[in-house]
Amino acid sequence: MPKVLFVIGVGPGSPSYLTDAAKEAIRRSQYIVGYRYTLSTIESIIDRSRQKIFEVTMKTQEGIYTKVYDAMQDGECCTVPFTGDASFSESEVVDRLLQIFGEENVEIIPGISSIQVAAAKSRVPIDKSLVVTFHVTGDIEQKKQDLLKAVSDGKSVILLPRPWPNDPAKHFMQSDIARFLRKSDINTGGLKVWVFEHLTTDKETIFRGNVSDLEGRDFSDLSVMVIDQVERKTYLEFN
Ligand SMILES: C[S@@+](CC[C@H](N)C(=O)[O-])C[C@H]1O[C@@H](n2cnc3c(N)ncnc32)[C@H](O)[C@@H]1O
Numbered sequence: 001m002p003k004v005l006f007v008i009g010v011g012p013g014s015p016s017y018l019t020d021a022a023k024e025a026i027r028r029s030q031y032i033v034g035y036r037y038t039l040s041t042i043e044s045i046i047d048r049s050r051q052k053i054f055e056v057t058m059k060t061q062e063g064i065y066t067k068v069y070d071a072m073q074d075g076e077c078c079t080v081p082f083t084g085d086a087s088f089s090e091s092e093v094v095d096r097l098l099q100i101f102g103e104e105n106v107e108i109i110p111g112i113s114s115i116q117v118a119a120a121k122s123r124v125p126i127d128k129s130l131v132v133t134f135h136v137t138g139d140i141e142q143k144k145q146d147l148l149k150a151v152s153d154g155k156s157v158i159l160l161p162r163p164w165p166n167d168p169a170k171h172f173m174q175s176d177i178a179r180f181l182r183k184s185d186i187n188t189g190g191l192k193v194w195v196f197e198h199l200t201t202d203k204e205t206i207f208r209g210n211v212s213d214l215e216g217r218d219f220s221d222l223s224v225m226v227i228d229q230v231e232r233k234t235y236l237e238f239n
Helices: 018-026 036-040 059-069 091-101 114-121 142-152 174-183
Strands: 004-009 031-034 052-055 077-080 106-109 129-133 156-160 191-199 203-208 223-228
Touching: 004 018, 004 091, 018 077, 018 106, 031 036, 031 059, 031 203, 036 052, 036 077, 052 059, 059 091, 091 106, 114 156, 114 191, 114 223, 129 142, 142 156, 142 174, 156 174, 174 223
Parallel strands: 004 077, 004 106, 031 052, 031 077, 129 156
Antiparallel strands: 156 223, 191 203, 191 223
């Protein structure tokens, strides 16, 4: 029997976005390893008297994932919870977990992404949008060009910005995005935007305005931005 890993999405904050499948994976696990924010979302399901819980940070995660893997007995299960959906904007970590546990021993259980909640609240369909994450450590130049092309083509965009507190040059938050679009000859004064912070939690806020309003304005790291260029079209138009 191999060591089994459940990579689960737990929704963007509120436990009410947690699926029964994710809860079942947690209950089956002897080990739970996650970031503080994600562990707090599943706190009510964890049993600290029976399960071994490890909190990780970007700095400690490599050591803890390998330590837990080594400590596990054959047939035991570990859950690593991710905010939102584990298949969106998490691949730098998920890819490492697939390496450690072996692809065939990992089950990925989808969750509800912050992107989906932002789409629902702005009523901007995901299938009519460019969906892009800047929340990566790798290079984002191609993604910036994709953003520019989508906006120029009249598409909506649902995006995660990039917070980088220790290096302002790598920061690509709402204000930087607005400036980038303006400098690329986009009329940001006529471009509708939403910014959602702390979605599904009691700190949730919604900003609505034009992209030009974002310049010089700070938002939380925990935010999703939606550039809204949707044209509504119902099935009546296709009859
Ligand atoms: C590493 S990415 C993970 C995205 C996640 N896998 C998802 O599907 O939502 C982290 C970023 O997701 C966004 N995010 C996650 N939870 C959020 C929330 N409750 N409200 C707003 N944005 C959130 C923020 O942009 C945050 O910096």
